[in-house]
Every structure is written in C-alpha cells, then in structure tokens.
Amino acid sequence: MAQIAKKTIRYLQGKKEKGEKITMVSTYDYISAKLCEEVGIDCILVGDSLGMVFQGLDSTLPVTLEEMIYHTKAVRRGAPRTFIIVDMPFMSYQESPEVALRNCGRVLKETGAQAVKLEGGEEIAQTVEKLTSLGIPVVGHIGFTPQFIHSLSGPRVVGKLQSEAQKLRKDFKALESAGAFMIVLESIPRELAKELTESSSAITIGIGAGKFCDGQVLVFHDLVGLYEEIKPRFVRRYLEGAKLFREALHKFKIEVEEGLFPSEEESYGA
Ligand code: KIV
Numbered sequence: 518m519a520q521i522a523k524k525t526i527r528y529l530q531g532k533k534e535k536g537e538k539i540t541m542v543s544t545y546d547y548i549s550a551k552l553c554e555e556v557g558i559d560c561i562l563v564g565d566s567l568g569m570v571f572q573g574l575d576s577t578l579p580v581t582l583e584e585m586i587y588h589t590k591a592v593r594r595g596a597p598r599t600f601i602i603v604d605m606p607f608m609s610y611q612e613s614p615e616v617a618l619r620n621c622g623r624v625l626k627e628t629g630a631q632a633v634k635l636e637g638g639e640e641i642a643q644t645v646e647k648l649t650s651l652g653i654p655v656v657g658h659i660g661f662t663p664q665f666i667h668s669l670s671g672p673r674v675v676g677k678l679q680s681e682a683q684k685l686r687k688d689f690k691a692l693e694s695a696g697a698f699m700i701v702l703e704s705i706p707r708e709l710a711k712e713l714t715e716s717s718s719a720i721t722i723g724i725g726a727g728k729f730c731d732g733q734v735l736v737f738h739d740l741v742g743l744y745e746e747i748k749p750r751f752v753r754r755y756l757e758g759a760k761l762f763r764e765a766l767h768k769f770k771i772e773v774e775e776g777l778f779p780s781e782e783e784s785y786g787a
Contacts, residue, residue: 524559524600525631526654526698532559532731533720539732541602541722542740545571545588549737550595560722561596562634562656562734563589565604566663569746570738577663580606582620589628601630602656602699607664610635614647621653634701636662638688642695649696657692657719659685660726661704672749674725676705685709693719701734702726704751725751 532539542553543564553561567588568580582605589603603624610617610633621633632654635641645655660675669675676682685705692700699720702710707727714721714730723730738744741758748754772778 523598523631526600529559529600529699529720530718533718539720539722541732541734542737543734544592544737547591547595550592550599553737554596554599558599559732560600560602560734561592562602563592563604563630564736565606566736570736570744576666578607578666582606582609582624586624586627589624589630593629600632601628602632602634603628603630604634610641610644611637614644617644618647618651618653621648622651625653632656632699634658636664638684639691642691645692645695645697649698655692655695655697656722657689657697657700658703659688659692659700659705660702672704674704674706676709682706682709686713689713689717689719693717702730704749725749 529539539560540558541560541562542549542558543562543566544550544553545563545567550561563585565577565580565585567584568574568577571588572580585603585606589601593601605617605621605624609620617635624630624633633648634656635645636658638657638659645657648655661669661672663672666672676685689700697719699722700713701722701724702713704725707729710721710723710726711729720732721730722732722734724734735752736744738758739748739752740754741756742754742760743758743762745759769778
C-alpha cells in the first residue's frame with residue numbers, strides 16, 4: 518500500500534499560493550492529535566498553552582522544555598503525517614542564539630516535530646536567522662504574545678494604536694527577513710492582519726486576527742468546549758464538550774451507585 522507522505526513546508530506554501538486556507542490546532546496528547554489527523558488538519562501546534570489548559574496554571578511561563586518534549590512525542594505518535602510545530606517555552610531561547618540552537622535542535626531531534634515557534638519580533642531576529650540558516654524551520658508569533666503577559670498587563674488586542682501597529686509591521690518584516698516561514702498573528706486588528714498577509718510570502722496564521730490570514734489556529738480544548746475557564750471573543754466552540762463529559766460522568770456515578778453498571782454482558786462468567 519502506498520504510504521501517504523508527511524505534510525511539509527512546501528505543501529503549506531502551496532496552499533497559500535493557491536489561496537487555500539491552512540488549518541492548525543493547538544493540542545498536547547495522542548488522542549486529540551489522532552482525531553486532528555483523521556479529519557485532515559494541516560498542522561498541530563504543541564502549544565505552551567498546555568501550562569494553562571493541561572496543567573491548570575495561570576500562565577504559560579512555568580512550562581519546561583522537558584514537558585514540551587514529553588507532550589510532542591505523544592502528539593507525533595497520534596499524528597504521524599501532520600505538520601507538527603513545537604512552542605519553545607519561556608526562557609528556552611531568549612538568552613542567546615546559541616542557547617536557542619541547543620534547545621531547538623534538541624526538540625527536533627527528540628520529538629519528530631518539523632518546526633519550532635518562538636514569541637517576539639525584532640529582538641529575536643538574530644536567533645531566528647541562526648536557527649533557519651542551520652536547518653531549523655521557525656514559526657514566529659507576534660501581537661498578543663502570552664510569554665509577555667506581565668509586560669502587556671494581561672491578554673489584550675495589540676496594534677490598535679498607530680505606534681503599536683508600526684512596531685508589529687517592523688517585527689513582522691524582521692522575522693520574515695530572518696527566514697521565518699510562518700508567523701502567528703494573535704489578537705491584532707483584522708485590517709492589519711490582512712495587510713501583513715498580502716504583503717508577504719510568509720504564511721500567516723491568525724488567532725483573534727480575523728479572516729484574512731492564510732490560516733487559523735484554535736486550541737483543541739477551546740474548540741470542543743472543554744476549557745471553560747476563559748472564552749476570548751475569538752474562540753468558537755464547535756461542541757459543548759464539558760457539558761457532555763459532565764453528563765456522561767454523572768450517569769456513570771448514578772449507575773454504579775444504583776447497581777446498574779456493570780451488567781452481565783459487561784462482566785465475565787466463571
Ligand atoms: O500556546 C498556544 O497554544 C499558542 C496558540 C494559541 C497560538 O501559542
């Protein structure tokens with residue numbers, strides 16, 4: 518039987534050139550990754566949002582490199598052909614291009630992922646250049662960047678002020694010139710996302726950046742309604758997952774308590 522090939526950067530660029538939208542889901546485990554691959558999602562981002570969604574922390578800052586590697590290995594097993602990107606956690610790449618190279622190289626070697634994602638603009642351009650020149654594909658991330666949560670004073674739209682919009686344009690150009698093949702635009706005005714997308718051959722992926730980006734990303738647990746702690750305006754729930762899970766768990770509890778589970782068919786005879 519012919520093997521279906523892994524999705525590649527060339528495949529994703531081809532979609533941008535043909536005006537076909539790119540789909541990305543941020544997720545952290547084998548089962549959700551398998552579901553994404555089964556329906557043909559193009560990219561899985563193993564996001565450091567796992568700190569909040571999977572670990573129940575109040576920011577992404579404490580997430581470690583070891584945790585990212587652990588989750589990415591599970592995701593790769595569930596989605597062998599999907600394009601996989603790993604979020605580099607806070608302080609695993611900021612110190613110097615050399616530290617970034619060591620950590621990003623390790624991530625690609627140990628996980629089977631195909632690219633890394635770094636948050637920031639001009640200030641990390643030198644690092645992005647080093648990584649891309651040595652064969653490590655980089656995805657940029659600008660706008661609201663969760664690793665800057667304290668400097669940005671919490672989640673908010675970035676780029677409404679002319680000064681902020683100008684900075685985003687410069688950051689975008691710096692990342693593109695340094696070789697980033699894809700840039701995530703988070704919580705920025707849709708007109709600015711349109712301008713950046715149309716002005717560039719780099720692929721743009723929006724989250725809270727409107728419909729003109731080359732593709733869209735949502736966190737799996739937001740998409741299926743399992744993460745109820747916060748629901749930003751840009752999240753669309755395609756399922757009320759938490760409600761359905763609660764109903765199932767409640768039914769199990771009642772049926773065990775009332776002796777209705779397990780039945781004879783669900784147990785073994787002598
Ligand atoms: O960590 C994450 O899941 C992300 C996406 C929401 C873009 O960075």
